[in-house]
Amino acid sequence: MKWLKVIGLVLLVVLAGLQFFPTGSNQSTTVPSSDFVKTHKVPERLAQMLYTSCYNCHSNNTNYPWYSRVQPVGWLLENHIHKGKEDLNFSEFGAYSSRKQQSKLKSMISQVEDGEMPLASYTFIHRKARLSAEDRENLVDYLKTIQE
């Protein structure tokens, strides 16, 4: 049974070693003028919905939970944030071309309507980020008013 202890020890060492790798820092203290909520003067209640359910992965400012400092969880989070921002970044939305803005709006509406977003893995942990059927309807109705 000694090999079991050896494996366990190796794993522990590896896990401890991983913690020395830096975690992400997607944070900024200022809200740029290109921010979606600013440029479209989004109503307060809907803005809060976006902040809670979307902005952690889709903006330049993530509210990191304590466990994000633990690897490999930190990496998983950074991966989500990186991909999220690539696909849609609310902080930079106002700087997108009009064509790109319209494309993104269509995608947003479709993903929220279909229940694809926010990600189930995200809302599983972040209960407040869950969108009820009514929330989705309100959000989609609002986004449709911005569509051309």
Added chain:
Amino acid sequence: MILLSLALVSWGAFAQHDHSKMDSKMTNKSMVQASVKVNRSQSASIIIDNYLALKDALVKEDSKNAASSGKKLFDAFAKFDISAQTKQQQKELSEIIEDASEHAEHISENSGNIGHQREHFEILSKDIKDLIIITGSDRTLYQAFCPMYNNNEGGAWLSTSKEIKNPYFGNKMLKCGSVQQEISVK
């Protein structure tokens, strides 16, 4: 039980809709000219080739080939040379290509999810049309429109033929749609 089956059957009979009257329901957001002329040019040939291959794959419900055509299209956009255009056109073109590339990329990353690929294809089709208005084309194209796609919001696509083969529904509703515009070469 009998009543239920009767109800179902009569509902089924009503649900078969008549496509011949669909033309008059052709609502899209802007009035479309019956025909436009564009410059003769080979510059967008590869883009058009790969777009049409993507379209054909969607008609055949072939999500895997749609994804690979999407990748080829994405690569073609990356290599596309806009330097021959005027400054104003270059700005417009780079915005079109930026948007179209993203849609091509999403299509290439969604093999197995044809619904999602079709969503991106719809916007991509508009981008490609806008692109060739500026760059010109090497062949006559037809813009067709299906009013039923996406909860009756409709969706358009480009084809080299006037024959309707619907990429949004495939063989579920192959002939739904009609030609809106002919894009011919000067």
